[in-house]
Amino acid sequence: MKNVFFISDRTGITTEGLGNALLSQFESVDFQKEVIPFVDTIYKADQAIVRINNRYNKDSIKPIVLTSIINPTIRNKFKLPHVFHIDFFESFVPSLEAEIGISSSLTLGKSHGIIDEDKYYKRIEAIDFSLYNDDGMTVKDFDQADVILIGVSRVGKTPTCLYLAINYGIKAANYPLVENDLKQDKLPKALIAYHSKLFGLTIDVDRLHHIRTNRLPNSEYSSITTCTKEINTAEHLMRTYDIPYLNTSKKSIEEISVGIMHSINLTKKF
């Protein structure tokens, strides 16, 4: 067992992200992780050190402390003999300074703060858009969409749309392919005008059966027969109409979102 602290002068989101990616390379180790955000004063650093020391005094295991703290005086507080410490800024800023040829500004809050009004509105607008254009509730704003996701129920459309909106300011609508659409074996009328914006999501039968069973056990909706039929018809539709698509079965929301963006060249809007 190893205690790990992710400590940041901001939200800690990036620190935790890189930290988790690094630690995931040591699968056999049981890491007890704790995130301490907003450590931007000596006082808060001292408070964090109390937490670290309490843990160390309890189990005598040298803790791993991964920090992203811009102010050297604050981050140096974590250089303690009983601590394994890495700071992500300290590790890279000097070599970047040398390469770029100017000194860093040592300022806080540039990466996750509101910097730009225009960017703020783009983000909020995209979130509102994804909420109003979820699940085929309306198609009247589809002309404003950056992408329209199609697929059977529970393939992952809604979480993906929300993720794209929140993290990339992308206006993502979604339209579910329901029984009636699938029966026709034709692209639903409402979508024809937006063919170039369509992106399909598909899924393995077993996985869909599993997800739907978790929602509505022992229903026709969740049966292997229904899942198979819906998926086959939906994929046939996507191939017939030359709509790019990806399989969500083994993918996280992050992977699906970035996969779509990469596939059709969408980029962050803010």
Added chain:
Amino acid sequence: MKNVFFISDRTGITTEGLGNALLSQFESVDFQKEVIPFVDTIYKADQAIVRINNRYNKDSIKPIVLTSIINPTIRNKFKLPHVFHIDFFESFVPSLEAEIGISSSLTLGKSHGIIDEDKYYKRIEAIDFSLYNDDGMTVKDFDQADVILIGVSRVGKTPTCLYLAINYGIKAANYPLVENDLKQDKLPKALIAYHSKLFGLTIDVDRLHHIRTNRLPNSEYSSITTCTKEINTAEHLMRTYDIPYLNTSKKSIEEISVGIMHSINLTKKF
């Protein structure tokens, strides 16, 4: 001007996050950024290098290439004489190996992939919950909420609930304090039973006026008078009922979300 490439064998989200945090320390430099995800084969590395070289051949400026690639053969492809290259794994894995005392597994896909069924369902359930419990549409499931955000219209409740659900699997409901609630100067009846789950969001008058004007210009809704009255009454309510709250004016969705979690000790559910 400097060209920057964020290259990852997975989504690139963390690579871009840390990269942006580092580059934000050099405010005066105009960085032209490009993210290339899913570079997990030699072939894809070669394709990425073509993009890098094209840019270099055009402007003769040495590009900065920040990578997170676990496979050494693939990441070493980016060690080129005309490139400034840093790999985040390479920089830290060796010292972590020494500290932890075991070799890393050099395996892909541990940080943003679906690992665990239970975690997947927790996340999806939280997203569904936040959608069904948005904007006071219903209060019947408030007993299942991890947190219930209250505040005036356009203070940031919905984006925060969605962010908490998607990124932390936290079941966050929200309840808008509308004119009728505020007139009473009492906690809305529907919320009394859930007092311990309430968290308030507030905002500066100018900022709210600005946001509401962007939505409904020249309306009573967006007027300074209405904004002032609503904010004052809402804050008075939060103080009277001892509800923790924070001001969202200068904060990003990430900062608001982590601020709430930190303040009331909520942790990631998956």
